[in-house]
Amino acid sequence: xxxxxxxxxxxxxxxxxxxxxxxxxxxxxxxxxxxxxxxxxxxxxxxxxxxxxxxxxxxxxxxxxxxxxxxxxxxxxxxxxxxxxxxxxxxxxxxxxxxxxxxxxxxxxxxxxxxxxxxxxxxxxxxxxxxxxxxxxxxxxxxxxxxxxxxxxxxxxxxxxxxxxxxxxxxxxxxxxxxxxxxxxxxxxxxxxxxxxxxxxxxxxxxxxxxxxxxxxxxxxxxxxxxxxxxxxxxxxxxxxxxxxxxxxxxxxxxxxxxxxxxxxxxxxxxxxxxxxxxxxxxxxxxxxxxxxxxxxxxxxxxxxxxxxxxxxxxxxxxxxxxxxxxxxxxxxxxxxxxxxxxxxxxxxxxxxxxxxxxxxxxxxxxxxxxxxxxxxxxxxxxxxxxxxxxxx
Numbered sequence: 001x002x003x004x005x006x007x008x009x010x011x012x013x014x015x016x017x018x019x020x021x022x023x024x025x026x027x028x029x030x031x032x033x034x035x036x037x038x039x040x041x042x043x044x045x046x047x048x049x050x051x052x053x054x055x056x057x058x059x060x061x062x063x064x065x066x067x068x069x070x071x072x073x074x075x076x077x078x079x080x081x082x083x084x085x086x087x088x089x090x091x092x093x094x095x096x097x098x099x100x101x102x103x104x105x106x107x108x109x110x111x112x113x114x115x116x117x118x119x120x121x122x123x124x125x126x127x128x129x130x131x132x133x134x135x136x137x138x139x140x141x142x143x144x145x146x147x148x149x150x151x152x153x154x155x156x157x158x159x160x161x162x163x164x165x166x167x168x169x170x171x172x173x174x175x176x177x178x179x180x181x182x183x184x185x186x187x188x189x190x191x192x193x194x195x196x197x198x199x200x201x202x203x204x205x206x207x208x209x210x211x212x213x214x215x216x217x218x219x220x221x222x223x224x225x226x227x228x229x230x231x232x233x234x235x236x237x238x239x240x241x242x243x244x245x246x247x248x249x250x251x252x253x254x255x256x257x258x259x260x261x262x263x264x265x266x267x268x269x270x271x272x273x274x275x276x277x278x279x280x281x282x283x284x285x286x287x288x289x290x291x292x293x294x295x296x297x298x299x300x301x302x303x304x305x306x307x308x309x310x311x312x313x314x315x316x317x318x319x320x321x322x323x324x325x326x327x328x329x330x331x332x333x334x335x336x337x338x339x340x341x342x343x344x345x346x347x348x349x350x351x352x353x354x355x356x357x358x359x360x361x362x363x364x365x366x367x368x369x370x371x372x373x374x375x376x377x378x379x380x381x382x383x384x385x386x387x388x389x390x391x392x393x
Contacts, residue, residue, distance in 0.1 A: 007157055009033050013164035023172045027060040028068040030165075039154050040146040043122065046130075047088050047139035048173050085112045087127040091139035097159075098127040101149065117143060124149025128158060130166045138169055207317045208271075209264040209330070210278040210358065211338040212251065214242055214285075214308040216259035217346060222302060230301075235259065237296075238304045241288035249281030250274075254329050264315070264330055271312070275362030278310055279386065282352055307345025311338040311355035337381070340374040344383060354384040 012033050020026035027044060034041050042064040062068045087098040100111065102118050102125055117125055122143045130138040142158065144150055150158075216222075216238055223231055242261055243253050251265040265278045285308070293303050313334025341353050348369055359366045365387030371380040 007037070007160065009037050009039075009157060010161050010164050013161060013168060017164075017168050018171070020168075021172065021175060023060050024068045024070050026168060026172065027062045031062045031064075031068075034157075037157070039150075039157065040144050041142050041154075042145045043117075043141075043143040045139075045141045046169060047091070047141075048169060087111050087113075088139045088141070091127050091129040091141075092137055094129050094131070094137045096127055096129045100125045102143075103149075121145050123147060126150065126155070126158065128162055130162055130169060132166060132170050132173070138166070138173070140165060205317055206314055207330075208267045208312070208314050209317075210251070210267065210275055211311045211313060211315065211330070211335055212246065212261075212263040212265070212278060212282070212308070213335075213338045213342045214261045214306055215342055215345075217305040217307060219259040226302065234302060234304065237292055238289070238306065241292065242285050245281040245285035245288065248284065249277040251278060251281060262329070262335070264317075266317075267312070271361040272363050275310075275312065275358055276364065279354075279362060279364060282308055282310060283386070286351060306351065307342050308352045309338050309342035309345070309355070310352070310358050311341060312357045312361050313337065337374070337377060340377055341381065341383060344372060344374070348383070350385055352385060354386065356382040356384065359384045 013030075017026065017029065017033075020029050023046070027046060031041060031044050034044075044060075044062045046060045048059070060068065060070055087096070087100070090096050090098055100114055100117075102114060102122050106115065106118070114125070122145050124146070125141065125143040127139060127141040130140050132138060140158075140162070142150070144154075216235075222234065226234065238259075239256065239261060242263075246253050246263045246265075249265065251263050253261060253263045255262050265274050265281075267274045289304055289306070295301075296303060311334060313332070315330035315332045315334050317330050337355070341355055345351060345353055350369075353369075354362075354366055366384040367387055369383050369385060371382045373380050
């Protein structure tokens with residue numbers, strides 16, 4: 001008899017499977033290998049807890065005749081409640097395998113998922129713990145609709161394939177963790193560039209972009225008056241809507257500079273469209289923070305006051321820093337000008353100011369506030385607010 005360790009599926013997991021770095025693509029290929037080998041599997045899931053500020057785990061789901069999908073589970077009470085009555089929890093704790101005969105009558109205390117599997121016509125369901133090198137455990141579940149369920153050879157193959165499967169899932173998880181950390185701390189677009197190898201100091205390119213710079217007003221006073229935790233909560237309530245609005249508009253937050261935020265909307269095609277998206281994002285952030293300030297007023301909390309500037313210009317987008325610490329960011333006169341424009345928000349009693357270059361390229365209706373001398377800028381700059389904008393103070 002063929003050794004399970006040299007079985008075609010196990011051999012594939014140790015060789016060609018490595019080429020499938022995308023988790024959904026890998027799962028689809030894994031299912032195909034099993035079915036080609038004569039295993040009548042109709043459903044496979046993988047569960048991998050990951051290092052992420054909001055996501056508890058990701059799970060791949062393959063079902064026969066359907067497109068492979070990926071599910072992300074946010075950390076929180078709902079996940080805890082779901083996991084409390086799930087065989088996946090047992091797998092994450094290193095237990096199992098757990099096998100459930102879905103043709104048997106339901107009984108009290110059944111795992112919650114079993115009702116769904118019975119409804120969909122599955123007959124057998126098995127969950128394995130998949131050990132990683134760091135001592136943690138992930139999960140693999142397989143289900144079939146075959147009468148009689150999985151046979152002994154199927155189960156022996158699953159058991160033998162676990163170490164090779166673990167290797168592939170671990171590589172995918174490490175890559176995902178790296179991408180997650182880069183997306184979280186560097187930015188999605190910049191993180192992608194780093195993963196592609198653009199990490200040498202001094203590498204970069206000149207791009208045209210809408211530059212967004214927002215700054216919290218009165219931060220020094222707030223930091224002296226508020227407790228540490230209250231101040232951090234205020235910053236999160238301020239940065240949250242700003243970041244969400246930028247992301248929704250197709251921009252990228254590059255960095256937080258103390259209580260300021262720098263973001264860009266790269267202009268690759270239609271400048272008016274990109275400018276429009278940036279302005280919509282700014283107005284969305286304004287609306288969200290206005291609502292937040294209403295809540296804070298009712299609860300007796302400090303208001304969030306800020307200024308925001310939008311400008312268009314050429315910037316150097318790339319890596320700067322030392323041999324051991326790099327910052328993927330944008331620099332150039334256009335960034336400095338945006339900062340100077342934002343500093344006029346307090347003087348002019350406005351939350352949002354637009355540069356003349358932004359107004360010209362965007363074509364949006366705007367009201368001129370006049371031309372002003374800005375520190376470090378040779379020529380006077382005409383500043384605008386969106387049409388019908390109100391004095392905000």
